[in-house]
Amino acid sequence: MTAAIISATEKIGGLTIDIASGFGRSWLFLFRTIVGIFKLPFRFGLFLQQMYQIGVNSTLVIALIGVFTGAVLAVQGEYTLSKFGATAFTGSAVALSLIRELGPVLTALMVIGRAGSAITAEIGIMRITEQIDALRSMAVDPIRYLMVPRFLAGIIAMPLLTSIFIVIGIAGGYLVATTLLGLNPGTFMSEMISAVDTVDVYSGLIKALVFGFVFGWVSCYKGYTCGFGAVGVNKATTQSVVTASVAVLVLDYFLTTLLTKYIFQ
Amino acid sequence: MISVRDLHKRFGRQIVLDGIDLDIEEGKTTTVVGPSGVGKSVLLKIIMGILKPEKGEVRINGRSMTAAKSESEKNEIRSSLGVLFQAAALFDSLTVYDNIAFPLRERGSHSEAEIRKKALEMIEALSLEPYVLKYPEEISMGIRKRVGMARALMTNPSILLFDEPNTGLDPLVGQEVYDLIKETRARWGFTGIVISHELPEVFQVSDKVVMLLNGKIEMQGTPEEFISSDNPAVIQFLNGKIDGPIKIQ
Ligand SMILES: Nc1ncnc2c1ncn2[C@@H]1O[C@H](COP(=O)(O)OP(=O)(O)OP(=O)(O)O)[C@@H](O)[C@H]1O
Ligand SMILES: [Mg+2]
Numbered sequence: 052m053t054a055a056i057i058s059a060t061e062k063i064g065g066l067t068i069d070i071a072s073g074f075g076r077s078w079l080f081l082f083r084t085i086v087g088i089f090k091l092p093f094r095f096g097l098f099l100q101q102m103y104q105i106g107v108n109s110t111l112v113i114a115l116i117g118v119f120t121g122a123v124l125a126v127q128g129e130y131t132l133s134k135f136g137a138t139a140f141t142g143s144a145v146a147l148s149l150i151r152e153l154g155p156v157l158t159a160l161m162v163i164g165r166a167g168s169a170i171t172a173e174i175g176i177m178r179i180t181e182q183i184d185a186l187r188s189m190a191v192d193p194i195r196y197l198m199v200p201r202f203l204a205g206i207i208a209m210p211l212l213t214s215i216f217i218v219i220g221i222a223g224g225y226l227v228a229t230t231l232l233g234l235n236p237g238t239f240m241s242e243m244i245s246a247v248d249t250v251d252v253y254s255g256l257i258k259a260l261v262f263g264f265v266f267g268w269v270s271c272y273k274g275y276t277c278g279f280g281a282v283g284v285n286k287a288t289t290q291s292v293v294t295a296s297v298a299v300l301v302l303d304y305f306l307t308t309l310l311t312k313y314i315f316q
Numbered sequence: 317m318i319s320v321r322d323l324h325k326r327f328g329r330q331i332v333l334d335g336i337d338l339d340i341e342e343g344k345t346t347t348v349v350g351p352s353g354v355g356k357s358v359l360l361k362i363i364m365g366i367l368k369p370e371k372g373e374v375r376i377n378g379r380s381m382t383a384a385k386s387e388s389e390k391n392e393i394r395s396s397l398g399v400l401f402q403a404a405a406l407f408d409s410l411t412v413y414d415n416i417a418f419p420l421r422e423r424g425s426h427s428e429a430e431i432r433k434k435a436l437e438m439i440e441a442l443s444l445e446p447y448v449l450k451y452p453e454e455i456s457m458g459i460r461k462r463v464g465m466a467r468a469l470m471t472n473p474s475i476l477l478f479d480e481p482n483t484g485l486d487p488l489v490g491q492e493v494y495d496l497i498k499e500t501r502a503r504w505g506f507t508g509i510v511i512s513h514e515l516p517e518v519f520q521v522s523d524k525v526v527m528l529l530n531g532k533i534e535m536q537g538t539p540e541e542f543i544s545s546d547n548p549a550v551i552q553f554l555n556g557k558i559d560g561p562i563k564i565q
Contacts, residue, residue: 092424176408177407177408180403180405181401181402181403181405182405182406182407182408184361184364184366184401184405185399185401185405185407187364187365187366187394188364188366188394188397188399189394189418189419189422189471190391190394190395190422190423191422192387
């Protein structure tokens with residue numbers, strides 16, 4: 052009995068130490084990555100490659116879900132607003148939801164699923180096949196060579212992809228609202244323009260920037276600290292997607308509150 | 317010349333190296349043998365400065381890798397090292413040519429023409445011409461190891477480290493790798509550490525053999541001394557017997 056208690060205590064203690072040291076290591080990793088950004092010479096070629104991988108390669112899927120999200124928002128918005136006889140505001144509802152909320156969040160979730168898992172798997176495989184050790188043995192800093200380009204590309208690509216998502220989403224909403232729902236195109240546009248403030252655009256883009264940061268940090272870190280074998284890569288990839296997605300949704304709440312209630316009030 | 321003094325390394329509770337003293341002579345090849353999981357790769361990584369020991373020192377050509385304060389100080393010491401990794405560790409995203417050119421490109425002190433000249437020299441020496449535009453996944457493990465060798469030799473290292481140069485190879489290609497090590501040594505000359513559990517095949521490239529067991533050095537000597545040894549662990553390992561002092565986990 053006492054043996055069982057001791058072993059359970061040991062397990063809990065061990066787990067606590069693991070969690071605490073993992074936490075510390077992930078911050079140290081972030082710190083080293085950020086320092087790495089400012090070390091010269093800047094690896095522009097590697098950065099462009101990642102912009103292509105993360106940004107260009109995600110554009111199509113972002114555009115696709117953008118159209119449908121905008122379309123759904125128009126249908127749902129019109130339905131809800133019709134209860135108050137306010138369908139004229141459908142354009143505003145579509146645009147505000149996309150700009151402030153759904154654009155940044157859905158883009159982030161999509162990029163995490165597509166590019167984040169790929170980054171973690173790629174770096175994880177480089178870890179288990181000793182490619183990262185090989186880099187170090189050749190005096191190449193893996194943080195600068197592998198992490199910095201991905202991290203930075205994530206931070207820059209995310210607001211850009213979010214903008215594409217929003218613009219295409221609004222177009223999708225407009226199309227559905229003016230054809231299927233028979234709303235007046237002029238009203239849709241003018242109500243939208245008068246309702247949306249620059250502050251809304253700012254808060255959407257700030258969110259996207261933060262999500263890009265989280266995306267790069269989590270997917271690089273999970274790959275870099277990946278465990279042994281195929282199982283290790285598998286676990287790291289799953290954890291990377293789950294951690295980053297949860298972080299985005301939780302942060303979204305805090306950011307929304309912070310931005311609307313305190314910063315841009 | 318590499319000297320290892322009183323090296324201790326553990327992972328959590330698992331003690332991997334428990335006081336290793338080792339001298340690697342200049343211009344000679346020292347082979348480190350021992351059963352799987354004994355810590356051979358760990359020892360190599362400590363020598364490369366990639367893992368940090370709890371205690372002990374590694375000196376390479378008189379400079380202490382373990383006491384090096386910064387990564388750039390370590391990099392200076394590493395500049396005399398070339399490494400052939402266990403599964404070659406070629407970069408998947410680069411072609412064979414770019415893999416070979418990589419170490420010199422990253423040094424940033426050579427023109428692309430100089431890099432090309434050196435890379436072509438290596439490609440020719442190791443008969444890699446047919447593969448230069450291929451990616452690592454498109455070539456066999458034997459060829460990958462040759463590419464890894466070419467990459468390791470690009471910077472003219474005075475010390476070469478081989479981590480199990482012929483795991484994953486059939487006996488014929490395995491023999492090719494040994495021949496390659498011999499040829500390279502005859503042509504360029506280097507101080508070598510070869511990690512292996514292939515006894516007695518690896519003896520053909522060994523001047524000195526060191527056997528690790530349970531975190532310590534069980535025996536060191538010439539290949540001849542190993543073959544005629546009466547140490548039960550050595551006999552067991554040489555003959556591949558299940559019974560004996562080496563316990564298989
Ligand atoms: N980064 C690490 N973290 C935790 N444990 C490790 C790490 N690297 C190695 N080990 C453990 O240290 C022990 C020695 O590993 P090492 O890879 O040196 O063995 P080896 O002698 O090279 O074996 P093999 O012949 O199979 O390559 C193993 O039990 C391994 O699980
Ligand atoms: Mg090994």
